[in-house]
Amino acid sequence: MQENIPLPTNEDVEWAYLLWNSMTIGGLWTLPNVGIYERTGEQELTLIEIHYSKPLRDVISSPFDQHHWIMILADSINWKIEEKVKRAYDHDLEINIPDDLIGDVSICKSKCGAMFRVEPLASGTKYSLIDEATTCPCCGKKGSVEDELKGIHVVVDDAGWLLKESRLQLKKIIDEEE
Numbered sequence: 494m495q496e497n498i499p500l501p502t503n504e505d506v507e508w509a510y511l512l513w514n515s516m517t518i519g520g521l522w523t524l525p526n527v528g529i530y531e532r533t534g535e536q537e538l539t540l541i542e543i544h545y546s547k548p549l550r551d552v553i554s555s556p557f558d559q560h561h562w563i564m565i566l567a568d569s570i571n572w573k574i575e576e577k578v579k580r581a582y583d584h585d586l587e588i589n590i591p592d593d594l595i596g597d598v599s600i601c602k603s604k605c606g607a608m609f610r611v612e613p614l615a616s617g618t619k620y621s622l623i624d625e626a627t628t629c630p631c632c633g634k635k636g637s638v639e640d641e642l643k644g645i646h647v648v649v650d651d652a653g654w655l656l657k658e659s660r661l662q663l664k665k666i667i668d669e670e671e
């Protein structure tokens with residue numbers, strides 16, 4: 494969770510209050526770079542679609558980019574935000590996560606330390622597409638991912654890869670010094 498999110502101002506709160514109350518129940522509200530919310534109750538919105546359009550390690554350019562900020566805003570006017578994500582898009586490409594693969598875990602066949610996990614859709618989670626050549630998103634070697642993950646969005650756990658990388662960097666520095 495980001496810690497540098499500015500708190501909603503009185504104007505933000507007023508804006509949300511007016512906007513959300515003007516929606517009919519079942520009505521949709523699209524927030525660019527975040528997704529689509531549906532009004533699902535008197536004081537309830539549900540996030541039903543996620544739109545990713547920013548690179549992995551971006552800084553926040555606007556508080557409106559953040560679903561989390563919306564939750565803080567909602568809290569200040571006693572609205573509830575639920576999450577029932579049915580679809581997600583990454584740069585206009587629909588994120589593909591087959592139900593029967595959820596929970597599957599595999600590792601990079603090139604043994605770079607990367608792990609791939611099939612996880613259900615949730616806001617704040619970053620997914621990587623495994624391409625046709627089953628290229629590992631960490632080491633970039635082709636044919637490194639199980640064929641069944643081809644064309645599927647997975648969550649990449651790069652902790653092992655980062656460890657190996659930092660050891661390699663260290664070894665390089667030591668070798669150069671000798």
Ligand SMILES: [Zn+2]
Nearest residue numbers: 601605629632
């Ligand atoms: Zn790899």
